[in-house]
Amino acid sequence: MKKRIITVSREYGSGGRVIGRRIAEALNVKLYDKELIALAARESGFDLEYVKETGEYSTTGSLLFNLAIANLYGNFANMTGTADKLHFVQSKIISDIADREDCVIIGRSADYILRDRDDVLNVFIYADEAVRVKRAIEEYGLDEKNARKNLLKTDKGREAHYKRYTGNTWGLAHNYHLCLNSGFHGIDRCVEIILKAQA
Amino acid sequence: MKKRIITVSREYGSGGRVIGRRIAEALNVKLYDKELIALAARESGFDLEYVKETGEYSTTGSLLFNLAIANLYGNFANMTGTADKLHFVQSKIISDIADREDCVIIGRSADYILRDRDDVLNVFIYADEAVRVKRAIEEYGLDEKNARKNLLKTDKGREAHYKRYTGNTWGLAHNYHLCLNSGFHGIDRCVEIILKAQA
Numbered sequence: 595m596k597k598r599i600i601t602v603s604r605e606y607g608s609g610g611r612v613i614g615r616r617i618a619e620a621l622n623v624k625l626y627d628k629e630l631i632a633l634a635a636r637e638s639g640f641d642l643e644y645v646k647e648t649g650e651y652s653t654t655g656s657l658l659f660n661l662a663i664a665n666l667y668g669n670f671a672n673m674t675g676t677a678d679k680l681h682f683v684q685s686k687i688i689s690d691i692a693d694r695e696d697c698v699i700i701g702r703s704a705d706y707i708l709r710d711r712d713d714v715l716n717v718f719i720y721a722d723e724a725v726r727v728k729r730a731i732e733e734y735g736l737d738e739k740n741a742r743k744n745l746l747k748t749d750k751g752r753e754a755h756y757k758r759y760t761g762n763t764w765g766l767a768h769n770y771h772l773c774l775n776s777g778f779h780g781i782d783r784c785v786e787i788i789l790k791a792q793a
Numbered sequence: 794m795k796k797r798i799i800t801v802s803r804e805y806g807s808g809g810r811v812i813g814r815r816i817a818e819a820l821n822v823k824l825y826d827k828e829l830i831a832l833a834a835r836e837s838g839f840d841l842e843y844v845k846e847t848g849e850y851s852t853t854g855s856l857l858f859n860l861a862i863a864n865l866y867g868n869f870a871n872m873t874g875t876a877d878k879l880h881f882v883q884s885k886i887i888s889d890i891a892d893r894e895d896c897v898i899i900g901r902s903a904d905y906i907l908r909d910r911d912d913v914l915n916v917f918i919y920a921d922e923a924v925r926v927k928r929a930i931e932e933y934g935l936d937e938k939n940a941r942k943n944l945l946k947t948d949k950g951r952e953a954h955y956k957r958y959t960g961n962t963w964g965l966a967h968n969y970h971l972c973l974n975s976g977f978h979g980i981d982r983c984v985e986i987i988l989k990a991q992a
Contacts, residue, residue: 767964791978
């Protein structure tokens with residue numbers, strides 16, 4: 595069965611974001627990354643920046659969305675951390691997006707959030723550290739020291755976030771349907787393989 | 794670049810062996826599994842059964858092979874366990890096979906043994922436990938209790954073996970170039986994806 599939704603989890607500098615964009619273009623569907631999920635949240639009445647700053651959420655949004663949140667209000671009110679509230683709101687947004695349209699979603703533990711659906715292909719993109727440092731230097735214009743620093747910090751953050759919100763260990767093949775070493779295959783081949791796995 | 798050698802690591806009941814056989818047939822190359830590696834060892838002068846029973850190795854083999862082992866003799870003599878000696882002999886055999894011919898190799902930590910080559914594609918095949926139990930019942934004619942028992946025992950053994958001889962954690966995507974959930978994709982699709990990744 596053709597998979598309507600593709601989630602792409604990726605290591606820093608692995609090219610996962612580019613691969614996701616290429617897949618979205620090939621399938622003619624929308625790509626959701628951090629920024630677009632924040633935008634979708636705002637359109638639904640949630641200002642993630644506001645949640646971030648105050649640890650609260652705004653209630654100026656659509657009636658339907660507010661009703662959905664109202665059902666879970668106790669849950670939400672009991673969350674102590676801003677990060678938890680942000681994650682909760684993002685999870686709702688991602689579920690809504692998946693209900694509504696075919697798409698590619700980058701990061702945000704979307705693989706886990708959508709785990710009960712059978713129309714999702716979960717992909718993990720990774721590469722050897724040396725390959726990723728080289729890519730970060732070339733693509734993001736960093737020097738080697740900062741490329742390594744960013745890589746360690748970002749990977750560590752993703753690992754901790756994944757553990758906290760999924761209970762699973764970051765980087766285990768079992769979390770995904772398809773795992774690709776982009777340094778080995780190259781970006782083009784990764785795109786071809788994902789399209790084959792999705793069709 | 795076309796990869797001459799494909800290693801297939803797999804969880805119990807995931808169909809990795811069948812997938813490996815289908816790949817070997819499609820590429821018209823030999824499939825090496827546990828039994829064929831033992832046979833290759835014997836032809837080279839090593840009787841793995843003899844090593845297993847006595848913890849020693851026979852020296853009746855080919856001159857070249859014995860010379861190669863002689864270079865590493867000190868290393869070999871210092872190994873205390875039979876499992877270590879078996880692993881050492883198998884590693885030599887697998888390296889020799891990779892030098893000699895295009896092939897598919899199932900298990901035996903061949904991904905790690907051949908890690909310094911650039912003509913190898915390392916694949917990991919896995920699936921959800923329920924899928925693997927079902928497969929073990931259907932393919933191996935086991936009842937559910939024994940299927941579960943075999944699954945746990947075999948996976949645990951492979952995990953421990955992998956840790957001991959590679960230092961790496963079994964099941965991490967980073968150990969491989971391509972990881973496929975065979976329960977999700979199905980056997981046919983896995984074969985297609987591997988052939989695409991290899992070409």
